[in-house]
Amino acid sequence: MNGQSLNHIQTLAIVGVGLIGGSLAMALKQAGAVGRVIGVGRSRVNLDTALSLGAIDEIQSDLQRAVGHADVIVLATPVNTIAELFATIAPAMNDNKIVTDVGSVKRGIVEQAKRALGNRFNRFVAGHPVAGKEKSGIAAATGDLFENHKVILTPTEETDAEACLTIKKMWQITGAEVKSMTVSEHDRILSITSHLPHVLAYVMMDFLSTSPESERCYEMAAGGFYDFTRTASSDPEMWRDISMMNKHHLLEHIEKFKKQLDNVATMIDAGEEKAIEDLYASAKHARALVTEKRKFK
Amino acid sequence: MNGQSLNHIQTLAIVGVGLIGGSLAMALKQAGAVGRVIGVGRSRVNLDTALSLGAIDEIQSDLQRAVGHADVIVLATPVNTIAELFATIAPAMNDNKIVTDVGSVKRGIVEQAKRALGNRFNRFVAGHPVAGKEKSGIAAATGDLFENHKVILTPTEETDAEACLTIKKMWQITGAEVKSMTVSEHDRILSITSHLPHVLAYVMMDFLSTSPESERCYEMAAGGFYDFTRTASSDPEMWRDISMMNKHHLLEHIEKFKKQLDNVATMIDAGEEKAIEDLYASAKHARALVTEKRKFK
Numbered sequence: 203m204n205g206q207s208l209n210h211i212q213t214l215a216i217v218g219v220g221l222i223g224g225s226l227a228m229a230l231k232q233a234g235a236v237g238r239v240i241g242v243g244r245s246r247v248n249l250d251t252a253l254s255l256g257a258i259d260e261i262q263s264d265l266q267r268a269v270g271h272a273d274v275i276v277l278a279t280p281v282n283t284i285a286e287l288f289a290t291i292a293p294a295m296n297d298n299k300i301v302t303d304v305g306s307v308k309r310g311i312v313e314q315a316k317r318a319l320g321n322r323f324n325r326f327v328a329g330h331p332v333a334g335k336e337k338s339g340i341a342a343a344t345g346d347l348f349e350n351h352k353v354i355l356t357p358t359e360e361t362d363a364e365a366c367l368t369i370k371k372m373w374q375i376t377g378a379e380v381k382s383m384t385v386s387e388h389d390r391i392l393s394i395t396s397h398l399p400h401v402l403a404y405v406m407m408d409f410l411s412t413s414p415e416s417e418r419c420y421e422m423a424a425g426g427f428y429d430f431t432r433t434a435s436s437d438p439e440m441w442r443d444i445s446m447m448n449k450h451h452l453l454e455h456i457e458k459f460k461k462q463l464d465n466v467a468t469m470i471d472a473g474e475e476k477a478i479e480d481l482y483a484s485a486k487h488a489r490a491l492v493t494e495k496r497k498f499k
Numbered sequence: 500m501n502g503q504s505l506n507h508i509q510t511l512a513i514v515g516v517g518l519i520g521g522s523l524a525m526a527l528k529q530a531g532a533v534g535r536v537i538g539v540g541r542s543r544v545n546l547d548t549a550l551s552l553g554a555i556d557e558i559q560s561d562l563q564r565a566v567g568h569a570d571v572i573v574l575a576t577p578v579n580t581i582a583e584l585f586a587t588i589a590p591a592m593n594d595n596k597i598v599t600d601v602g603s604v605k606r607g608i609v610e611q612a613k614r615a616l617g618n619r620f621n622r623f624v625a626g627h628p629v630a631g632k633e634k635s636g637i638a639a640a641t642g643d644l645f646e647n648h649k650v651i652l653t654p655t656e657e658t659d660a661e662a663c664l665t666i667k668k669m670w671q672i673t674g675a676e677v678k679s680m681t682v683s684e685h686d687r688i689l690s691i692t693s694h695l696p697h698v699l700a701y702v703m704m705d706f707l708s709t710s711p712e713s714e715r716c717y718e719m720a721a722g723g724f725y726d727f728t729r730t731a732s733s734d735p736e737m738w739r740d741i742s743m744m745n746k747h748h749l750l751e752h753i754e755k756f757k758k759q760l761d762n763v764a765t766m767i768d769a770g771e772e773k774a775i776e777d778l779y780a781s782a783k784h785a786r787a788l789v790t791e792k793r794k795f796k
Binding site: 332351352354383387390391392394395396398399400401403404405406407408410411412413416418420421422424426428429430431432433434438439441442446449452455456458460462464466467470473475478479483484485486487488489490491495496 | 629630631648649651678680684687688689691692693695696697698699700701702703704705706707708709710712713715716717718719720721723724725726727728729730731732733735736738739742743746749750752753754755756757759760761763764767768770772775776778779780781782783784785786787788789790792793
């Protein structure tokens with residue numbers, strides 16, 4: 203691998219230098235784990251900002267050319283645009299280059315990579331850093347964004363083991379804990395832990411704002427409500443795309459959630475106090491397990 | 500009023516010296532706004548702790564005797580036990596005493612107060628400090644618990660105006676902002692801003708913990724999920740009681756929430772991207788209004 207060890211990337215191309223791509227570049231530079239970073243994107247203003255912030259070393263508007271120069275290519279554009287990049291990069295790929303991505307939903311991206319990359323599909327390591335902020339864009343990027351966060355890789359049977367290890371080490375250098383799972387596990391699990399709660403928070407805010415007494419509701423919203431709806435401050439376009447791309451699992455889980463909500467409503471209606479308390483207590487216990495996991499990560 | 504000005508309470512009785520009752524006593528003592536605090540409760544250990552923490556000055560196990568000595572009586576026992584106290588205190592009430600409470604649901608409490616207090620019902624000022632913690636009990640009490648929080652009073656047409664003003668001033672001294680609304684407004688609005696989100700957070704944790712992949716879900720739960728489910732760490736007994744006491748509004752709002760969730764599921768299923776984005780964007784906008792209100796409170 204052209205002068206590249208597992209812990210050092212000679213030339214890195216970041217396609218889409220926003221919060222995630224910019225933060226990754228910053229983290230690797232701060233660790234001295236990368237030689238040169240090429241920033242690729244459509245917005246010149248954005249790339250100039252990335253350059254002035256020191257996230258990237260040079261700007262390249264031609265994606266194929268950037269891939270030609272790079273050892274590792276990170277696709278960090280909005281999740282619904284990642285899949286369409288593979289056709290463009292395919293001709294510039296070779297057996298020494300690795301391409302990875304940061305999309306929050308994996309199936310569509312992996313399927314398109316397989317179609318477009320053909321016999322170079324083994325050089326694609328699908329990834330998802332489970333980190334983010336309510337703010338997006340290069341201005342919000344920081345070198346410590348991934349510290350103590352999870353990054354999920356979803357290699358397939360065809361993925362090159364060494365390529366996978368290189369991407370794993372890359373993320374470990376940023377302070378992240380790297381986990382592997384299958385594409386379908388990823389999309390199913392994230393739909394429970396992330397996509398469903400986002401939709402519920404959006405619906406809760408929609409519920410409140412369309413209530414006849416919304417003004418008083420705004421006024422009375424306390425700390426619990428505020429935390430509950432934090433994810434409703436996330437980027438609407440991004441979450442529209444995630445909702446669409448993971449619709450199979452999301453719709454299944456919305457349906458299941460409604461059934462469990464119905465179940466509680468039935469208990470309340472019937473005055474089954476013991477059953478209500480048991481359910482709340484077991485939920486509280488489960489939340490304590492989540493807290494515990496966070497402490498030791 | 501026996502040596503009592505609007506801003507100074509000579510003798511205060513706190514019935515149920517837990518997080519809320521204890522914190523109120525501490526706040527008033529720190530402000531020099533109360534002469535003597537009598538703590539009433541069933542648990543001697545708890546009252547001894549309150550005494551040693553300086554929240555109360557003396558212990559009284561006989562509720563009627565405590566009411567006999569007090570100018571202002573605060574009922575701060577668990578929400579489902581408040582209503583039953585009125586019958587006991589009724590014989591000790593007179594036109595110089597004021598009784599108030601801190602229950603999270605108002606209808607049942609106000610109705611029982613009216614029945615039990617008879618022609619002293621004008622001396623009852625129903626109240627609800629919209630403050631709390633995941634931890635409960637006197638050990639978690641602090642004098643600043645109510646600072647920058649809302650306290651809602653729900654006086655009726657019969658409530659004595661001066662009594663209402665005394666309770667309003669009492670809460671203002673703790674640093675709270677006091678709002679008035681009708682009993683039914685209170686129960687309706689709090690069911691949206693507090694009771695429904697609590698139930699949804701409990702159901703979300705129940706959903707995750709009963710999933711076949713719960714172990715992996717626990718592992719992948721990130722910051723968004725953690726905030727979303729914070730209220731699921733609240734006391735199960737307390738929320739069982741709130742769910743039951745406000746069941747009329749809560750069930751109505753669960754039904755409406757399910758419809759709005761269905762509406763989004765239909766959009767996702769039909770691929771109505773514009774409609775999804777518009778709904779998420781308007782939810783994000785509504786959340787920004789909540790944030791703004793918090794800044795200026």
